[in-house]
Amino acid sequence: MEKRSISAKDVAKLANVSQSTVSRVFTTGASVSEKTRKKVLEIAEELNYRPNALARGLIKQKTNMVGLAMKDIQNPFYHEVLGMFTQKLRAKGYSVLFVYTENEEIQQDEINHFLEYNVEGIIVTDALLSSKVVTKLHDNNIPVTLFNRYHKDLECNSVSCDNINAAKEIAKYVYEKGYRDIVFITGKTNTSTSRDRQKGFMDFFNQKGIQITILEGDYTYDKSYYLTKGMIESGHQPEVIFGANDITAIGALDALKEKNISIPDETIIIGFDNIKMSSWPSYMLSTWAQPMEKMVDETINLLLTDPKTINKKVLKLNGYFIHRNTTK
Amino acid sequence: MEKRSISAKDVAKLANVSQSTVSRVFTTGASVSEKTRKKVLEIAEELNYRPNALARGLIKQKTNMVGLAMKDIQNPFYHEVLGMFTQKLRAKGYSVLFVYTENEEIQQDEINHFLEYNVEGIIVTDALLSSKVVTKLHDNNIPVTLFNRYHKDLECNSVSCDNINAAKEIAKYVYEKGYRDIVFITGKTNTSTSRDRQKGFMDFFNQKGIQITILEGDYTYDKSYYLTKGMIESGHQPEVIFGANDITAIGALDALKEKNISIPDETIIIGFDNIKMSSWPSYMLSTWAQPMEKMVDETINLLLTDPKTINKKVLKLNGYFIHRNTTK
DNA sequence: TTTTAAATTGCATACGTATGCAAAAAATAC
DNA sequence: GTATTTTTTGCATACGTATGCAATTTAAAA
Numbered sequence: 257m258e259k260r261s262i263s264a265k266d267v268a269k270l271a272n273v274s275q276s277t278v279s280r281v282f283t284t285g286a287s288v289s290e291k292t293r294k295k296v297l298e299i300a301e302e303l304n305y306r307p308n309a310l311a312r313g314l315i316k317q318k319t320n321m322v323g324l325a326m327k328d329i330q331n332p333f334y335h336e337v338l339g340m341f342t343q344k345l346r347a348k349g350y351s352v353l354f355v356y357t358e359n360e361e362i363q364q365d366e367i368n369h370f371l372e373y374n375v376e377g378i379i380v381t382d383a384l385l386s387s388k389v390v391t392k393l394h395d396n397n398i399p400v401t402l403f404n405r406y407h408k409d410l411e412c413n414s415v416s417c418d419n420i421n422a423a424k425e426i427a428k429y430v431y432e433k434g435y436r437d438i439v440f441i442t443g444k445t446n447t448s449t450s451r452d453r454q455k456g457f458m459d460f461f462n463q464k465g466i467q468i469t470i471l472e473g474d475y476t477y478d479k480s481y482y483l484t485k486g487m488i489e490s491g492h493q494p495e496v497i498f499g500a501n502d503i504t505a506i507g508a509l510d511a512l513k514e515k516n517i518s519i520p521d522e523t524i525i526i527g528f529d530n531i532k533m534s535s536w537p538s539y540m541l542s543t544w545a546q547p548m549e550k551m552v553d554e555t556i557n558l559l560l561t562d563p564k565t566i567n568k569k570v571l572k573l574n575g576y577f578i579h580r581n582t583t584k
Numbered sequence: 585m586e587k588r589s590i591s592a593k594d595v596a597k598l599a600n601v602s603q604s605t606v607s608r609v610f611t612t613g614a615s616v617s618e619k620t621r622k623k624v625l626e627i628a629e630e631l632n633y634r635p636n637a638l639a640r641g642l643i644k645q646k647t648n649m650v651g652l653a654m655k656d657i658q659n660p661f662y663h664e665v666l667g668m669f670t671q672k673l674r675a676k677g678y679s680v681l682f683v684y685t686e687n688e689e690i691q692q693d694e695i696n697h698f699l700e701y702n703v704e705g706i707i708v709t710d711a712l713l714s715s716k717v718v719t720k721l722h723d724n725n726i727p728v729t730l731f732n733r734y735h736k737d738l739e740c741n742s743v744s745c746d747n748i749n750a751a752k753e754i755a756k757y758v759y760e761k762g763y764r765d766i767v768f769i770t771g772k773t774n775t776s777t778s779r780d781r782q783k784g785f786m787d788f789f790n791q792k793g794i795q796i797t798i799l800e801g802d803y804t805y806d807k808s809y810y811l812t813k814g815m816i817e818s819g820h821q822p823e824v825i826f827g828a829n830d831i832t833a834i835g836a837l838d839a840l841k842e843k844n845i846s847i848p849d850e851t852i853i854i855g856f857d858n859i860k861m862s863s864w865p866s867y868m869l870s871t872w873a874q875p876m877e878k879m880v881d882e883t884i885n886l887l888l889t890d891p892k893t894i895n896k897k898v899l900k901l902n903g904y905f906i907h908r909n910t911t912k
Numbered sequence: 913t914t915t916t917a918a919a920t921t922g923c924a925t926a927c928g929t930a931t932g933c934a935a936a937a938a939a940t941a942c
Numbered sequence: 943g944t945a946t947t948t949t950t951t952g953c954a955t956a957c958g959t960a961t962g963c964a965a966t967t968t969a970a971a972a
Contacts (some may be wrong), residue, residue, distance in 0.1 A: 261702070261724065261725070261958095263957090263958055263959085264958065264959065265958080273921080273922085274921070274922045274923080275922090275958085275959080275960095276921075276922060276923080276924095276959095276960080276961080277920085277921060277922080278959095279958090279959060279960055279961085280920090280921085280960085280961095282959095283959095283960070283961090286960090286961090287919065287920060287921090288920075288921090289919080289920060289921090289967095289968090292920085292921085304720065304723055304724065306696060306699055306700050307700065307958085307959070308642070308700065308702065308957090308958050308959065309700035309701045309702070310638045310639075310641050310642050310647065310701065310702060310957090310958080310959090311638075311642055311927085311957075311958035311959040311960090312958080312959055312960075313638050313927095313959095314636070314638050314639055314642060314926095314927045314928065314929090314957095314958085314959075314960095315926070315927050315958085315959050315960045315961085316927085316959085316960065317927080319638065321701075324682070328667050330860060332660065332663075335660075335663045338684065339656050339684045339686075342682055342683060342684040343684055343685075343686065346683065346694070346697070351681055351683075351697050351701065352681065352682045352683075353679055353680065353681060353682075354652070354670055354680045354681075354682035355670060355674065355679075355680075356666065356667045356670040356671060357671075358667075358671065366674070368634060369674070369679050371634050372634050372635065372636065372637035373637045373638065373649075373679065374589070374636065374637070374638060392632065395632055396589065396632070397589070477861075477864050478864065478865065481864070481865050481866065482865070507864075510864070510865070510866035511866075513866070514866060532658060533805075536805050536806065536809070536835075536838070537806065537809050537810070537838070538809065538838035538839075538841070538842060589928095591927090591928055591929085592928065592929065593928080601951080601952085602951070602952045602953080603928085603929080603952090604929095604930080604931080604951075604952060604953080604954095605950085605951065605952075606929095607928090607929060607930055607931085608930085608931095608950095608951090610929095611929095611930070611931090614930090614931090615949065615950060615951090616950075616951090617938090617949080617950055617951090620950080620951085635928085635929070636927090636928050636929065638927090638928080638929090639927070639928035639929040639930090639957085640928080640929055640930075641929090641957095642927095642928085642929075642930095642956095642957045642958065642959090643928085643929050643930045643931085643956070643957050644929085644930065644957085645957075
């Protein structure tokens with residue numbers, strides 16, 4: 257029952273041509289007469305032949321595969337990102353080798369898989385990456401682009417939203433509306449996204465001499481929900497809650513609803529990411545929209561068009577504020 | 585600057601052995617003396633050598649890759665599933681070639697990628713698959729397992745929850761509690777999951793001579809939210825709402841909350857899937873838990889341990905009811 | 913028609929690995 | 943010590959493709 261998959265040689269035999277010719281038919285830009293091309297394609301179709309990507313990758317030193325690493329996090333933002341990456345990469349002829357890790361840091365072991373399959377580049381979305389691993393990737397000449405992460409010590413490209421400025425814009429909006437009792441709920445504090453959003457937000461108010469309240473969250477709904485609930489129960493009912501991402505803001509929103517606090521009349525809430533859930537009719541969360549599609553495009557571009565770029569490029573894209581029903 | 589990646593030959597040269605010996609060091613079960621193994625490993629480490637998976641796949645006719653296809657749907661259930669699949673497959677030494685499709689049906693074009701890379705099997709989660717495509721996969725001797733889908737005309741394995749029975753159990757619970765004004769909100773009606781859950785639920789009540797209300801949803805939050813809202817506004821406030829999945833139930837839940845209907849006192853709500861979101865403190869949705877981990881294990885098992893199985897195996901696993909705060 | 917140029921094809925080899933076979937080396941038995 | 947068995951190693955080849963080079967065919971020019 258050993259049914260070996262059919263190869264170019266098989267097609268060649270039936271078409272009375274050499275294996276080279278078959279190969280040329282399937283290589284764009286190669287020289288083949290129209291007559292033989294037709295004949296070969298016909299037989300190929302009949303035999304259900306498709307060139308073997310492994311063999312092709314071996315000889316051409318080009319696999320058309322990209323590694324995508326993601327951390328196990330409950331943020332739908334990354335699922336939307338994942339979908340966009342795979343679709344856009346496929347449109348460019350690339351396949352995606354996917355790794356989901358539950359570790360805080362992408363492990364060597366997981367990167368090794370990418371290396372063994374000779375991926376042409378690696379995209380790391382929300383996970384961290386040790387500089388040791390990055391060095392190893394550099395040694396192997398494999399470009400890496402961090403998506404939505406930035407690390408000043410790592411020698412690799414990165415694409416993210418300009419979190420600091422976005423947070424400043426939000427702060428400005430809040431300030432100009434006259435609010436003064438303000439709470440920021442952080443995400444995981446070891447992520448650049450949370451740190452930068454906090455920085456931008458705080459810097460603005462510091463400059464105005466206004467003290468704001470920081471609650472330390474972890475980018476999960478639950479944590480944010482309980483933090484907010486606790487705060488209300490302890491007697492503090494702020495005018496503004498800015499969550500480090502949408503999930504965080506939604507957790508706070510639900511806690512406020514449960515306490516029968518009127519939104520946006522008594523407290524306004526602002527999130528960050530513009531995940532699909534934020535436009536659910538019961539939430540209608542005001543939020544900062546990351547230019548997700550552009551970020552994805554730029555990441556792919558950076559990774560594939562000039563892979564020899566050793567010097568790191570850091571891209572910070574803008575976004576825009578979306579007013580929904582949790583702000584006035 | 586053309587830095588070719590180092591091969592077994594390079595290691596062999598420095599270790600004063602043949603390329604075969606280097607290969608044997610990296611092949612489990614091959615015969616190598618302890619002394620040379622040590623020497624080779626040392627040099628390999630130094631040169632940062634890793635065997636090329638493409639070449640290995642070519643010669644062994646075994647790529648250690650599995651194709652995973654998923655449809656672009658807003659259901660977090662599948663994201664949890666995705667994470668579990670990739671982690672479990674990696675633990676078994678497999679890499680995951682991932683395809684995300686926005687089409688209703690997985691296209692030939694997308695499957696071709698899998699074929700070209702010689703994946704050892706394909707897992708299709710929530711998308712549909714034409715029988716033409718399945719036939720082609722059979723021709724190429726590539727096993728397919730449908731996850732959470734079942735299609736009687738398709739000659740491939742499938743693993744899912746026993747949706748009919750689960751829905752019957754839920755119906756039984758509802759019936760025995762004495763409820764009689766009952767609504768079922770469907771998912772996409774062309775999915776086996778929605779159809780089976782509807783069937784199990786309806787069959788039970790039909791047998792009791794009880795008429796229930798069917799609202800045709802599409803597995804999205806929005807649709808379910810608006811359906812429920814419309815129903816309430818039209819004057820119908822049921823005792824029970826059973827959603828074809830958790831997202832559906834949550835949409836209904838939010839609509840009821842907005843209408844100030846007390847849950848579970850006036851209306852109880854039941855979902856299906858037990859996604860993480862259903863245990864969020866503001867929802868605490870009662871739901872039917874699919875045995876996700878077991879389903880994933882069985883899928884992998886079916887796909888990889890006996891790939892020569894042409895005759896399809898259909899596995900239907902049980903689950904269990906989880907009582908939270910939306911039932912009494 | 914012959915000569916020259918261009919297009920098409922086949923041959924041979926390379927990519928990096930695994931493995932059957934035989935030779936060599938090491939271990940064991942006598 | 944030699945004879946025998948076992949282990950370790952190298953050689954050669956295969957996996958399925960792409961491609962430089964030379965040979966062949968076809969087209970164009972004369």
